[in-house]
Amino acid sequence: MTALSREQVRVSRRIALVLRHRPESAGLTLDANGWVPVDELLAALRLTRAELDAVVEHNDKSRFAVARREDGTDWIRASQGHSRRVPVDLELPPVDPPPVLFHGTPRSNLDPILRAGLHSRSRHHVHLSADVPTALTVARRRSADVVVLRVAAGEMAKDGHVFRLSANGVWLTSAVPPRYLRI
Structure with missing residues (x-):
């Protein structure tokens, strides 16, 4: 491309x-x-x-x-990433995720995330990546000092959390509780 x-x-x-x-x-x-x-x-x-x-x-x-x-x-x-103030339904059906997904973030966010989990904040969903390189690319848009978190997506799905997959391959869920996160 x-x-x-x-x-x-x-x-x-x-x-x-x-x-x-x-x-x-x-x-x-x-x-x-x-x-x-x-x-x-x-x-x-x-x-x-x-x-x-x-x-x-x-x-x-x-x-x-x-x-x-x-x-x-x-x-x-x-394809995704809408603010909560923009009410849209992307009509993405629930999809079983792979066992592990990834989330890149600036290292300065690590302690609060490990305490409270990942939340969508001003967006409709938490965005997750299928691989580490993509998670790193996303995180580096905000900082050079980043960390990638492993998300136990398969376990989350078994516990009732819903995942959706956007047209451009971004995995979406409403939140990731801290117990499903690893550095």
Whole structure:
């Protein structure tokens, strides 16, 4: 996958801000499942379809999903990561997770997490990774000094915790109690 240019990263962040956290800032209203017509997003953000397609196609995190409706219109949404203040149902069915998932975090967060667990805070879900390299990449967006936690996801599922898998491979759950975490 080709890396995004600096300008494309800026555009991607703008789209993510609107689709995940502040659709009203662009005069947009998401449907119940987080979708908005592509044409409306393009007009609101003053983007061309080519600019949008490049960002969607070359985004290594696959942050966005585009779907064509029966009427021939294209719609777009963020794959996950919405703020709680943006009520969306991504319609992701419960999925049995692998035995272990991972969560990267700045080392400064470690003690509070080990005491209280992982919580979604301002988001809809806790985000977990399928592998250590991805967890490290996620954590390093916030700090150079990071740690990766092992999440006993299989055990959590057996104990009744629900997991969902986003379109871009991010594992989602409502919280991870501390007893399921290991450094």
